[in-house]
Amino acid sequence: MPATKMKSILVIHGPNLNRLGRREPEIYGRHTLADIDAELVQAGNALGVDVQTFQSNHEGELVDRIQQAAEEVDGLIINPAAYTHTSVALRDALLMLDIPVIEVHLSNIYRREAFRHHSMTAPAATGQIAGLGKNGYLLALEALVRMATDAP
Ligand code: CA2
Numbered sequence: 001m002p003a004t005k006m007k008s009i010l011v012i013h014g015p016n017l018n019r020l021g022r023r024e025p026e027i028y029g030r031h032t033l034a035d036i037d038a039e040l041v042q043a044g045n046a047l048g049v050d051v052q053t054f055q056s057n058h059e060g061e062l063v064d065r066i067q068q069a070a071e072e073v074d075g076l077i078i079n080p081a082a083y084t085h086t087s088v089a090l091r092d093a094l095l096m097l098d099i100p101v102i103e104v105h106l107s108n109i110y111r112r113e114a115f116r117h118h119s120m121t122a123p124a125a126t127g128q129i130a131g132l133g134k135n136g137y138l139l140a141l142e143a144l145v146r147m148a149t150d151a152p
Helices: 033-047 059-072 081-085 088-095 135-147
Strands: 008-013 050-055 075-079 101-105 127-130
Touching: 008 033, 008 059, 008 135, 033 050, 033 135, 059 075, 059 088, 075 135, 101 135, 127 135
Parallel strands: 008 050, 008 075, 075 101, 101 127
Antiparallel strands: none
């Protein structure tokens, strides 16, 4: 792939995703968060991009990390988990960023309960991927790199 301006990407995971792989594998898959993060770092290496990851169960910590991202990284991938559906604070923090943001959901939120159909955060994102399991994160990573790559 030609040179990319995307040098550094942050992946943020919201509440309860630290428990992945332990419950409800039929919805969220059998991979742990550590598996997913390791795969993202490896994929980043192959694409020539530094990948950092962060998980928190606390809304304020997620806001703090998003604010920090503005200074530190060229792109953001975020699965806000349950805060997707409730958080004006995360939406406002994402709206302050000048970098591309991709919202990822492991499950297809649109074929689940009605309260999951609305995302507070999606309007603040460049795009959204839902329902593709851990591949959604990998596709988001590739998309961010492609978006910042000069066409040959
Ligand atoms: O599909 C997704 O990625 C979600 O963001 C996951 C959230 C859910 O509230 C969203 O509606 C969709 C829930 C994450 C809970 O993580 C678990 C981890 C292990 C076992 C059970 C849940």
